[in-house]
Amino acid sequence: MWSNAVPRWAPFKKEKSMRIKRVAAVAAVAALSFAMTACGGDSGTGSGGSGASGIVGKAEGQKKLVIGVKADQPGLGLQTGSQYEGFDVEIAKIIAKGLGVEEGNIEWKTTVSANREPFIQQGTVDLVVATYTINDERKQKINFAGPYFIAGQDLLVKADSTITGPEQLEGKKVCSVSGSTPAKRMQTEYPKAQLQQFDAYSKCLPLLENGQVDAVTTDDIILAGYAAQDQYAGKFKVVGKTFSEEPYGIGLKKEDKTGCEKINEILKAAASDGSYKAAWDKTLGKSGKAAPELDTTKLTNCGSV
Amino acid sequence: MHVFADPTNFDAYLSGFLWILKLTGASAVFALVIGVLLAAMRVSPVPVLRGFGAAWVNIFRNTPLTLVVFFCYFGLFSTLGLSLAEDLNLNNYWLGVIGLSVYTAAFVCEAVRSGVNTVPTGQAEAARALGLTFAQTLRIVVLPQATRSVVAPFGSILIALCKNATIVGTIGLMESSNVMKDLLNANGDAVIPIFLVFAGTFAALLIPTGYFFGWLANRLAVKR
Numbered sequence: 001m002w003s004n005a006v007p008r009w010a011p012f013k014k015e016k017s018m019r020i021k022r023v024a025a026v027a028a029v030a031a032l033s034f035a036m037t038a039c040g041g042d043s044g045t046g047s048g049g050s051g052a053s054g055i056v057g058k059a060e061g062q063k064k065l066v067i068g069v070k071a072d073q074p075g076l077g078l079q080t081g082s083q084y085e086g087f088d089v090e091i092a093k094i095i096a097k098g099l100g101v102e103e104g105n106i107e108w109k110t111t112v113s114a115n116r117e118p119f120i121q122q123g124t125v126d127l128v129v130a131t132y133t134i135n136d137e138r139k140q141k142i143n144f145a146g147p148y149f150i151a152g153q154d155l156l157v158k159a160d161s162t163i164t165g166p167e168q169l170e171g172k173k174v175c176s177v178s179g180s181t182p183a184k185r186m187q188t189e190y191p192k193a194q195l196q197q198f199d200a201y202s203k204c205l206p207l208l209e210n211g212q213v214d215a216v217t218t219d220d221i222i223l224a225g226y227a228a229q230d231q232y233a234g235k236f237k238v239v240g241k242t243f244s245e246e247p248y249g250i251g252l253k254k255e256d257k258t259g260c261e262k263i264n265e266i267l268k269a270a271a272s273d274g275s276y277k278a279a280w281d282k283t284l285g286k287s288g289k290a291a292p293e294l295d296t297t298k299l300t301n302c303g304s305v
Numbered sequence: 306m307h308v309f310a311d312p313t314n315f316d317a318y319l320s321g322f323l324w325i326l327k328l329t330g331a332s333a334v335f336a337l338v339i340g341v342l343l344a345a346m347r348v349s350p351v352p353v354l355r356g357f358g359a360a361w362v363n364i365f366r367n368t369p370l371t372l373v374v375f376f377c378y379f380g381l382f383s384t385l386g387l388s389l390a391e392d393l394n395l396n397n398y399w400l401g402v403i404g405l406s407v408y409t410a411a412f413v414c415e416a417v418r419s420g421v422n423t424v425p426t427g428q429a430e431a432a433r434a435l436g437l438t439f440a441q442t443l444r445i446v447v448l449p450q451a452t453r454s455v456v457a458p459f460g461s462i463l464i465a466l467c468k469n470a471t472i473v474g475t476i477g478l479m480e481s482s483n484v485m486k487d488l489l490n491a492n493g494d495a496v497i498p499i500f501l502v503f504a505g506t507f508a509a510l511l512i513p514t515g516y517f518f519g520w521l522a523n524r525l526a527v528k529r
Binding site for chain 2: 113114118173178194195196197198199206207210212
């Protein structure tokens with residue numbers, strides 16, 4: 001196709017048109033990759049297996065699933081070597097089992113807060129179980145099953161601290177993760193607190209230990225996971241007064257209503273047969289917190305009106 | 306461009322680049338002063354000073370800047386308790402300036418030292434013959450000629466410094482790269498436009514800087 005661009009009767013122009021050709025080729029490639037990334041979001045209903053589409057189809061056809069989890073949150077999704085462990089991971093295993101996929105056939109993928117929607121939209125992962133708060137903004141892009149847990153924003157303070165709630169944070173220094181919902185809530189609702197932001201909660205903890213910040217804030221369940229870590233045992237406490245409600249859901253493709261309903265069924269079954277409680281006891285239960293009741297009446301309607 | 310039409314986002318974008326400019330400005334001044342001093346040490350006849358200069362350059366030039374900035378935060382501030390300002394952001398800012406300055410000073414030092422090599426030996430010999438001391442020779446004869454010959458490398462170092470300033474974002478200062486991450490996080494549908502705006506702003510700041518230093522280098526060059 002490019003050779004037509006060089007007129008045979010103009011050999012003396014060849015060098016110049018070669019250069020133009022190359023520039024055009026580079027531009028075309030750039031435009032193409034641009035277009036591909038831009039369109040990645042709405043490219044069909046996923047690479048489902050034979051017959052049924054979506055994750056149910058894929059689980060039946062390929063007996064494999066790619067699941068996105070967090071890698072840096074103790075108790076929820078923590079990567080040690082090539083292993084992932086935590087409550088989110090256990091929930092993901094229950095769902096995979098319910099879909100007929102064996103534990104060994106799950107491919108775990110690390111997701112961070114910023115790339116969860118793109119990963120689902122582009123089909124990089126089939127499911128996301130990563131402290132994923134269900135909200136309307138996200139519902140426009142993806143579908144949520146669950147919630148499998150209701151968290152709430154809370155404060156982690158030193159064991160001897162006198163802070164009992166967010167309203168006492170005036171002039172105090174608070175640490176959180178930039179771009180996260182808890183950080184944004186601090187800025188809008190408690191602007192008098194000074195906010196130190198990092199890219200991971202793990203960086204906040206040494207500061208809290210040394211007293212450079214007075215509190216760390218995010219969802220209570222995440223804080224409990226940090227407080228239960230061996231090296232911090234007994235040094236910190238979770239205030240225990242939540243000031244928001246964060247229902248954790250399981251993210252999947254917006255079109256995949258069948259998959260979403262199937263996951264909700266699996267969650268219901270898990271609540272009644274005790275595997276939900278077992279997952280809790282194995283992970284976050286170690287912090288001493290009793291297993292919560294999974295309220296199956298609150299499960300999402302999977303986007304149906 | 307609906308992302309930047311929102312005034313909160315636009316303010317965040319502006320303040321992000323304002324932090325970058327402030328970091329670059331303060332660090333450039335400190336790095337220039339420290340760098341020239343280090344270069345003077347490295348060409349001095351005193352072995353201890355030469356060793357100090359060489360050690361500084363080798364340590365900071367070969368350490369990733371992220372580590373240097375992290376050390377400033379977690380080492381100087383968190384562990385040793387060096388607090389530079391009551392305000393959290395200002396404290397992070399000054400810790401960042403320390404990190405950027407000591408790191409960039411190593412590069413400034415080496416640029417100046419290479420400039421010293423461009424000054425003909427006869428100049429220093431003539432100065433000594435006139436009875437000038439080492440300090441006088443350096444200050445009056447050698448350094449003025451040396452620095453004028455390395456204006457172009459200074460430009461490159463300044464440009465690198467400006468881009469390196471984004472690393473201070475890792476200790477929590479809301480500079481441009483952090484603002485960009487936030488905006489990307491909140492607007493997953495406009496990833497490429499947001500990225501292009503931030504990349505374009507850096508280019509718009511730095512391309513003229515490059516040309517300015519090219520022009521300045523020509524103007525100040527010692528004609529021999």
